[in-house]
Amino acid sequence: MWGYVRDIWQGAKSIVVGHIVTFRNFWRPKITDRYPHSDAGKNWRPGPGYRGGFALLKSDEEDRELRCTACMSCARACPVGCIHIEGEGKGKERHPVSFYIDMGLCVYCHQCVEACPKDALTMTDEYEISGTSRAVLVRNLEELVAAGEGRTEVSRVV
Amino acid sequence: MSETTVAGLTTEEMIVNVGPQHPSTHGVLRFVVTLDGERVNECVSHIGYLHSSLEKIAETLRYEQYITNTDRFDYLNGLGNELCYVQAVEKLLGIEPPLRTRFIRTVMAELKRISSHLVYLGCYGNDIGAVTIFLHAFRERELLMDIFEAVTGGRLLYNYLRIGGLRNDLPTGFGDQVHRFLDHFPRRLTEMTDLLTENRIFIGRTRGVGMLTAEQALSYGVTGPSLRGCGVPYDLRKLRPYAAYDQVEFDIPTFPEGDCLSRHLVRMEEMRQSLRIVRQLLDKMPDGEIQAEVPRRLRPEAGEVYERVESPRGELGCYLVSDGSDKPYRMHWRGPSFYNLQVLPEMVRGGLVADFIATLGSLDPVAPDIDR
Amino acid sequence: MANTVVKTILDVIRVWAENLARHWGIPPVFVSILAWIAAFVFVIVLVLLMVLLAVYLERKVSGYIQSRLGPMRVGPIGLFQTPMDALKILTKEDIVPRDADKIMHTIGPVFFFVVAVAGYVVIPWDRGAIAARVVDLNIGVLLVMALSSLGLLGIMVGGWGSNNKWSLLGAMRAVAQMISYEVALLLAIVCVVMQAGSLSLAAITADQGGSLLQWNILRWWMWPALLLYVIASAAESKRIPFDIPEAESELVSGYHTEYSGMKFGFFFLGEYAHLFVIALIGTILFLGGWQSPLPGSIADFVPGFIWLMAKALAIIIITMWVRWTLPRLRVDQLMQFAWKGLVPLGFVAILVTGLAVALGLGGGGI
Numbered sequence A: 001m002w003g004y005v006r007d008i009w010q011g012a013k014s015i016v017v018g019h020i021v022t023f024r025n026f027w028r029p030k031i032t033d034r035y036p037h038s039d040a041g042k043n044w045r046p047g048p049g050y051r052g053g054f055a056l057l058k059s060d061e062e063d064r065e066l067r068c069t070a071c072m073s074c075a076r077a078c079p080v081g082c083i084h085i086e087g088e089g090k091g092k093e094r095h096p097v098s099f100y101i102d103m104g105l106c107v108y109c110h111q112c113v114e115a116c117p118k119d120a121l122t123m124t125d126e127y128e129i130s131g132t133s134r135a136v137l138v139r140n141l142e143e144l145v146a147a148g149e150g151r152t153e154v155s156r157v158v
Numbered sequence B: 001m002s003e004t005t006v007a008g009l010t011t012e013e014m015i016v017n018v019g020p021q022h023p024s025t026h027g028v029l030r031f032v033v034t035l036d037g038e039r040v041n042e043c044v045s046h047i048g049y050l051h052s053s054l055e056k057i058a059e060t061l062r063y064e065q066y067i068t069n070t071d072r073f074d075y076l077n078g079l080g081n082e083l084c085y086v087q088a089v090e091k092l093l094g095i096e097p098p099l100r101t102r103f104i105r106t107v108m109a110e111l112k113r114i115s116s117h118l119v120y121l122g123c124y125g126n127d128i129g130a131v132t133i134f135l136h137a138f139r140e141r142e143l144l145m146d147i148f149e150a151v152t153g154g155r156l157l158y159n160y161l162r163i164g165g166l167r168n169d170l171p172t173g174f175g176d177q178v179h180r181f182l183d184h185f186p187r188r189l190t191e192m193t194d195l196l197t198e199n200r201i202f203i204g205r206t207r208g209v210g211m212l213t214a215e216q217a218l219s220y221g222v223t224g225p226s227l228r229g230c231g232v233p234y235d236l237r238k239l240r241p242y243a244a245y246d247q248v249e250f251d252i253p254t255f256p257e258g259d260c261l262s263r264h265l266v267r268m269e270e271m272r273q274s275l276r277i278v279r280q281l282l283d284k285m286p287d288g289e290i291q292a293e294v295p296r297r298l299r300p301e302a303g304e305v306y307e308r309v310e311s312p313r314g315e316l317g318c319y320l321v322s323d324g325s326d327k328p329y330r331m332h333w334r335g336p337s338f339y340n341l342q343v344l345p346e347m348v349r350g351g352l353v354a355d356f357i358a359t360l361g362s363l364d365p366v367a368p369d370i371d372r
Numbered sequence C: 001m002a003n004t005v006v007k008t009i010l011d012v013i014r015v016w017a018e019n020l021a022r023h024w025g026i027p028p029v030f031v032s033i034l035a036w037i038a039a040f041v042f043v044i045v046l047v048l049l050m051v052l053l054a055v056y057l058e059r060k061v062s063g064y065i066q067s068r069l070g071p072m073r074v075g076p077i078g079l080f081q082t083p084m085d086a087l088k089i090l091t092k093e094d095i096v097p098r099d100a101d102k103i104m105h106t107i108g109p110v111f112f113f114v115v116a117v118a119g120y121v122v123i124p125w126d127r128g129a130i131a132a133r134v135v136d137l138n139i140g141v142l143l144v145m146a147l148s149s150l151g152l153l154g155i156m157v158g159g160w161g162s163n164n165k166w167s168l169l170g171a172m173r174a175v176a177q178m179i180s181y182e183v184a185l186l187l188a189i190v191c192v193v194m195q196a197g198s199l200s201l202a203a204i205t206a207d208q209g210g211s212l213l214q215w216n217i218l219r220w221w222m223w224p225a226l227l228l229y230v231i232a233s234a235a236e237s238k239r240i241p242f243d244i245p246e247a248e249s250e251l252v253s254g255y256h257t258e259y260s261g262m263k264f265g266f267f268f269l270g271e272y273a274h275l276f277v278i279a280l281i282g283t284i285l286f287l288g289g290w291q292s293p294l295p296g297s298i299a300d301f302v303p304g305f306i307w308l309m310a311k312a313l314a315i316i317i318i319t320m321w322v323r324w325t326l327p328r329l330r331v332d333q334l335m336q337f338a339w340k341g342l343v344p345l346g347f348v349a350i351l352v353t354g355l356a357v358a359l360g361l362g363g364g365g366i
C-alpha cells in the first residue's frame, strides 16, 4: 500500500518537474533565426576554414595573372574527379585556359586546395550555392577568377 | 495467413510494412511486421535502401583520398569513423602519430560521441512521443557543431584527420569554446534528464521493454551501449586503448537489466563520462607537432589489417587489404548498426507495436551504417 | 452591466429584424428559421475563428517551448499563417486511395467535423441573449457527451474506409480509448450535475454564480471530479500523452493517414473544434462559465462570452503545455489507467460530492 502511494507521488512529481522544465524553456531566448530576413541571417559569415564555393587567386608577381600553373595536382587529388583543367604554355608561362569545377559532383572535402603547390586554388565562405539546374553548378575559369577578386588567403582554419 | 486464438476469439494476423516511409525508421529502413492486433508476432528487416558502395569505392581511391568518404556512412560519428580508418592505414604503414595529434583526435571523437548521443536522445524522445526533447537535444548539439565547424571547417562532413596527423591544428580560442560547452552542458543534461529520463510515463514505456539477455547480445555480436545495457562492460576504449584513451580516467557505465531503459541510461551516463574525458584531455594537452613523417606516395606493403574503435553505436571495425599499390585492394567496414539490428526480431517478438518502435529506437541504428 | 448592454443591442436588432420582416410580409415562421440559421452561422464562424486561433497558439506555444520562434513569415508575427494554411488545405488535391471505400472515405471526416461543431449549439455563451445559445436543452451536458462519442463513428468510418492498415489500427485504438475515457468523463460530469442539480449547462453556470468562491474549482469537494475531468478530457481530445490513435511515430498518422486536402482539413479542424468544445464545457463545469470572476466590479463590463472564451483559451493553453511536455502512453497502459485508475477515482469523486451535497455544502442535490 505504502509503495503504491509512493509510486503515485513520484509519478506526479516527475510530471510536475517536466512541466517546470518546459515552462522555463518557454521564457528562454530563442535560438532560431529568421534567415534570410533577419540582420544576423543576412550578415552572417562562416569561419575562415569554411568549405563553400571555389576561387582562383591572383598572382603577386607582375607578369602573371593567376597563380595557377595548370599542374593538375588538384585534379589528381580530387576523390571524385570533378576538376577539369586545360593548360597552355611551358615552364613559367604555363597557365590554365579552361578550368571547370563541377560543384554538383564535388564532395567539399578541401583536398584540392591542400594539394595545390602554388596556393592558387581556394575554397570560399560563399554558402548560398544552390542553383536551379546542374549547369549553374559547374564553375568555369571566369567565374572562378571573379570569385577570387579581392582574396589573397587560401582557406584554412586559424 | 495463419490464425491464432486468443481466449476463444479467433483473430487474423495482419502484415504491415514499417518503412521505408515511416516516421520512426531512422533513415530508410523497412521491416515487415506480422501483427496480431497490436501484438508483434514476427519481424523481418529488409535493408539495403541506402547502400552506396562505400567499400567498393575504396578500391578506386588512393589511401589519403578515401578519408572524406568515411564521414558519410555513419554520419553521426564522422570523426570517429575517420579515426578508425586513419588508424588502420597507419597500422598498415607502421606510422606512429605524434602525441598531440592523438590527444586532439580523442577530444574530437569524444565530442562527436556526445553529439551522436544527443541525436539519439532527441530521436528516442520523438519515438516515445515526447517531441520537445528532440529540439532541446538538437539545440545543445548545435553548440558542438559550432566547435566542429571552427576546428574542421565542416559541420557534418569533416575530412579532418590525415594519415599520420591532422589537417590543421586547433584554432585559436578552441580551449575556451570547449570549456564553455563543458560548463554549460551538464546543466542542460540534467534538465533533459528531468524532462525525459525521470518521467514516469517514459519509464513505464521503456522498463522491461525490448529485453535482451547478455547471452543473446553476445551471440548476435551486439556491441556498444546496447551490450553495456545488458551488463557486459565491453568497451574498446578500455580494453585496448587507442589514440589517447590510455592517458585518461573514465568509467564504463553498465546497467544489468537489458531493457530499453538501461540502454538509454547507458547513453546518458556515457555523455557525462565523455565530458570527463574531454576535460582531462584539455588539461593535459601537450604541445608539439601534429603531423608525423609520411611518405609522399602511400604504398603500404602487401598485407592486411583490422582496426577497431568504439563508436557511439558499438564496435566499428575497418578491414583493409593492401597489395602494395597506392590503393586498397579490398576494404570492409564492420558497421555496429548492422550487427545490432540483427537481434531486433528477438527483442520485439510478443511486444506491442509501440514497443517495437521503442526497441528499434533504443538500438540507435543509423541507416547508412547498416547498408554502407 | 455590459451584459445587459449586449443583450439590449441584440434585442434591438432582433426587434428591428422582426419589424422589417413584418413590413415585407414575411411570415414569422421564416423569421425564426432565419434566426436559427443566423445563430448557426454565428456559431460556425466563431468556431472557425477560435480553431484558427487555437492552431496558431499551438504552433507558437510549441515553438517557444522548443526554443523556436514558431510561425513568423506570414503577417505580423506570423498571425496569418493559419488562415493561409487553411486556404492551402482547401486548394490541395484530394487523393483517394484506389482500393478505398469512396463513400466511407468521404463520410468519415465530414461526419467527424459536423458532430464536433454540433456540440456548440448548447453552449450558453452569455446571459440569456439571442446569442446566448442556439437551443437551451435541459439535458445540455448529456447532448455534448453524446455528440462527442458520436464523433468516434466518423473516425471509425474514415479509418476503415481508407483501406490502410495503419488507419485501421488507429481507428480501433481511437474507439477503445474514447469508450474507456467517456466513462471517466461522465463520472466527473455526474459530480457536477449532483452539485448543480440540473443537466442544463445554463443551470450549472447559474449554480456557480455570485462570486469567484462559488466556482466549482474552488469548492474542495469538487476537486476529485476536477482531476478526473482534466485527465479524461485530455484523453477525449486525443492529445499527448493520450494521442495513441494518431501516434505519429508508431502509426504514421493513425486514422487520417490516407487523407489529404479538405478531407484532412475536416479532421484537423474537427479535432480543434472538439478540443475547444471540451475546453468550453470544462469552463462551464468548473470555472463558472460566462461569469466574470468578480461580479459587481469593473470586470462586469467585459461581455460574458469573452469571459467564457478567455477561460476556455486558458484551458487550451494548459493542454498545449502538457502536450509539449509529456511522452505518449502505450495502448495497454492507457486502458489500465482508465479502468484501474480513473474509474475508481470517479466513484471516489461521486462519493465525496454526494457526501458534501448531503451535508448541505453543495447547492442543488438531486
Ligand code: SF4
Binding pocket: A077, A078, A079, A080, A081, A082, A083, A101, A105, A106, A107, A108, A109, A110, A111, A112, A113
Ligand atoms: S573539394 Fe574535394 S571533391 Fe571538391 S573539387 Fe576539391 S578535391 Fe574535388
Ligand code: SF4
Binding pocket: A067, A068, A069, A070, A071, A072, A073, A074, A075, A085, A115, A116, A117, A118, A119, A120, A121
Ligand atoms: S590550382 Fe594549383 S594544383 Fe590546381 S592546377 Fe593550378 S596550380 Fe596546379
